[in-house]
Amino acid sequence: MRLPALILFLLISLPLRAEPSPPLSVDTLEHGRFELSAQRGKWVLVNFWATWCAPCLKEMPELDEFDREREDAVVIGLAFEETSAEDLRAFLKVRPVSYPIALVDVYAPPEGWVVPRGLPLSVLIAPDGSEVKRFMGPVTAKEIEQAMVPAGG
Template identity: 60%
Template sequence: MTAMPLRHTLAICLALLLLAGCQRDQADTAAAPATGAAAGQGQDADAPGDRDAGDAQPAAPGEAADAPASSEEFPALVVTTLDGARYDLAERRGRWVVVNFWATWCAPCLKEMPELSALDALREHVEVIGLAYEETDADTLRAFLARHPVVYPVAIVRTYEPPADFPTPRGLPLTVLVAPDGRRVKTFLGPVTALELEQAIEAAGGPAPGEGA
């Protein structure tokens, strides 16, 4: 007499457990796309919070006139270099500009500086501007560059006041390639070689590596 109620009770409990498991699986499946998108944003260098750090390609001919210009697409940069000169990115139209955030304490930055210097010296269509992203003073930085000379201009950028139109560096070095029309083309987080920069220039419609000297 007592066996049947017990079997019924066990069967009901098992059914409830299976139902709960199915509901949980369905909830996990529904939540998966949102979780994946959030994770992707965290790893993407182009996350909106960074304003751009990535692979935005220049618009095709005729498109730029239709799209409103913005500081994200066409960044402004006005700084005073160590030699006291005014550097205005807007005045560099017609050339590919490599904007390189670096620091004296950054070993990968120091490793890539000779290549950036050679690129600036050997390619007439390319120029480099170095932004020392650290708390230092002009005399200290001049002394450092006397030991690690480069041919391109260098300016100090305060870490608490980075250029508003560029992504705030999450690591160094950070290098931004700007096209001759002033459009931000590509951003490299981490060391970059002269060849990689020339390949990015070619991909964006510029001269091939080794050309345009």
């Protein structure tokens, strides 16, 4: 009876095998092409958001500060809505952020990435390219940093 409990304990205690994130290559509005593969060695927060999403707007200043203050991390914003690049640029003049923003086609999101069922949706990618955690709803810098700790951040 003790042996199965020990085996179960060992299986539960083993670290989960991290799955690599899908590739991501998008044209941003002001920062050129963003290649997730070029970010190896850094933490990446992929943030799906929309201009009409109040929780998305609430988290933007904190994500911007997180991106500016951490040299080991970058944020990429994926505007997941039906709008034009011109309208999105006009919106960002009123609510600017320093991290790159790409407009994502809601009918053809980046291949291999989860289609958000709600916004905001953020995906934390470790420096080795593996997905660490998904955050549904607004996320704070503290929550991101807490998720980084068990993964070596």
